[in-house]
Amino acid sequence: MAVLGLGLMGRALVGAFLRAGHPTTVWNRTPGKAAELTDAGARPAATPEEAVAAAELVVVCVSDHTAVRELLDRLDAADRDLLAGRVLVNLTSGTAAQARENAARVAATGGGYLDGAIFAVPPAIGTPEAVVVYAGAPADFERHAPALRALAADATTHLGEDHGLAALHDSAVLGLMWSILNGFLHGAALLGAAGLDATAYAPLAARTTVTVAGWLADQAGQVDAGTYPAGDATLETHIATMDHLVEESAALGVSTELPDLIRALAGRALAAGQGGAGYAVLVEQFRRPAPAAGHGAGE
The missing domain is CATH 3.40.50.720 (NAD(P)-binding Rossmann-like Domain)
Incomplete structure (x- = not known):
């Protein structure tokens, strides 16, 4: 070879x-x-x-x-x-x-x-x-x-x-990797603004990542079936805690760009009448092009 x-x-x-x-x-x-x-x-x-x-x-x-x-x-x-x-x-x-x-x-x-x-x-x-x-x-x-x-x-x-399938899977996994790392780094910035070390936060973040990984098979089944039952919490419940993350970030002087994005996606789903569905319903938002500039999520 x-x-x-x-x-x-x-x-x-x-x-x-x-x-x-x-x-x-x-x-x-x-x-x-x-x-x-x-x-x-x-x-x-x-x-x-x-x-x-x-x-x-x-x-x-x-x-x-x-x-x-x-x-x-x-x-x-x-x-x-x-x-x-x-x-x-x-x-x-x-x-x-x-x-x-x-x-x-x-x-x-x-x-x-x-x-x-x-x-x-x-x-x-x-x-x-x-x-x-x-x-x-x-x-x-x-x-x-x-x-x-x-x-x-x-x-x-x-x-x-x-021939495109390997590259397509690569892109999907890279998006997942960066989402995990960005979530961790935003959390580290949030705690750092309060004087707390990222090193102390890392074990909790790692354990939570493993927990979330355990949800993926069920989420995948919902995505493939096109049905999104609210097993643990409705999207409306998630939105309430998303608001807390945005507010906490702003209060500590940390960028709200990442939680704002998450909240905007959820807001569009809420406006579409999907607030009572489970979190996996957000796949419907990812399947659509981003809204044109100047158009908000709407609720």
């Missing part, structure tokens, strides 16, 4: 492949990054063309979609048929549309394409903590699944034939 791109994540991928016994050719725009890996047994390539020619499975992990496109342009210019019969696995973050664009380009050369998303930090690659998902032709995935499992042995998942 070959790995193109030796940033922090790229080097972690190569390390996992080598530990699993897979001969690996590596290339990076800056050659010096390959030294440690070649000492560990990787074969250096002077050009991406040389690396691709040496492998049936080509893993790309570069900075962004622009770098992927430039790499494909370079391979096309060198030899239009270079990817024919090979499978290119792109583990660079991007959008679903970009993944489908890449797939079409590779298919035009006679090659296979899998788009992937990594849910792990570099040190976790190859450990039970890593999760990697893929999208593309099932035959391409099955052909190389034994090698790809070196990256996430217990959590290597094929999502489906649509």
Whole structure:
């Protein structure tokens, strides 16, 4: 196999492949990054063309979609048929549309394409903590699944034939990650304004996060069914406590932008007559475009 791109994540991928016994050719725009890996047994390539020619499975992990496109342009210019019969696995973050664009380009050369998303930090690659998902032709995935499992042995998942599915799941999970972190940081700012340490708050925040995670399966069922029973509390009850968060933030001189956003979404649902439903009814607001500037939530 070959790995193109030796940033922090790229080097972690190569390390996992080598530990699993897979001969690996590596290339990076800056050659010096390959030294440690070649000492560990990787074969250096002077050009991406040389690396691709040496492998049936080509893993790309570069900075962004622009770098992927430039790499494909370079391979096309060198030899239009270079990817024919090979499978290119792109583990660079991007959008679903970009993944489908890449797939079409590779298919035009006679090659296979899998788009992937990594849910792990570099040190976790190859450990039970890593999760990697893929999208593309099932035959391409099955052909190389034994090698790809070196990256996430217990959590290597094929999502489906649509090449955009991995990027779409990546975006969904990133939104979740940032929402959790932003909620924690707003809470830390709130407590800090009262002279309390974030370190003391962290264990309670972590425990609450685990509790909320336990609600997700039930919330998902409600979303899929389109029915939102108020099990523990109605949306109206939640709104009352949202108001408290906005007021407390303002009183302490902390930004109200995040709680204002949460309250505005709930306010739109209330205006739509959904105040008696459960919290999951807010998915209906996320499914709609944001209101035009100058239009409030209304109640």
